[in-house]
């Protein structure tokens with residue numbers, strides 16, 4: 616790998632959230648310089664809680680330190696084939712942890728959930744989500760891949776990210792922006808996910824992985840040859856220095872990969 620991902624490790628969850636906030640707001644600023652909107656994809660799992668802590672903390676009064684939610688477009692890096700109010704829904708989780716807590720005075724983001732009209736057909740959910748992306752990213756022009764300003768990812772204890780699982784054939788899928796999975800090793804089995812080329816094409820890619828439960832997999836991904844073929848390892852490999860890891864000391868205990876001090 617010529618250009619390495621950045622690894623940040625803080626000692627408390629508050630510090631992780633503070634650093635993540637700074638990073639997201641920097642990404643927002645560069646997105647506004649390009650197109651006056653901020654197009655991001657978010658994951659489920661443990662990410663929405665940290666993101667909420669990061670974004671809903673008080674600002675310092677300057678515009679650069681405010682999430683300008685009315686200019687945000689939020690998509691999903693992956694989603695489970697369940698109703699939006701189901702406890703397994705990534706949209707539902709984001710709504711509970713973040714969207715419902717955004718003060719109305721701050722403005723509301725535009726959020727793009729899956730189409731729940733076709734929940735019994737996973738491929739159709741994926742195809743319709745690709746159409747949503749194509750409408751938002753391509754407009755009248757055709758684009759090869761959607762260019763997210765930022766993708767926020769989790770890292771499962773097996774090294775999965777989005778709904779791209781270790782050794783799964785979807786890791787080799789390059790002919791679509793979204794894909795359906797019917798045999799997810801982690802329940803629920805039926806999900807949709809962004810494909811790897813879309814994830815690694817993003818302008819910025821962030822992993823958030825905290826807690827002692829992540830320490831073995833982080834060591835494998837960041838320090839070992841074996842970890843390079845795991846989904847998170849592939850994102851590192853293909854994303855290079857566009858990738859940043861936001862972690863805490865419990866998750867990086869025993870990890871030798873060099874840490875960065877500041878953003």
Ligand SMILES: O=C1O[C@H](COP(=O)(O)O)[C@@H](O)[C@H](O)[C@H]1O
Pocket residue numbers: 657658659660661662692693694705768769770771772775776777778801
């Ligand atoms: O199933 C999923 O898991 C991953 C990782 O979740 P975490 O709780 O270990 O952070 C998550 O990123 C993904 O969106 C979700 O569908």
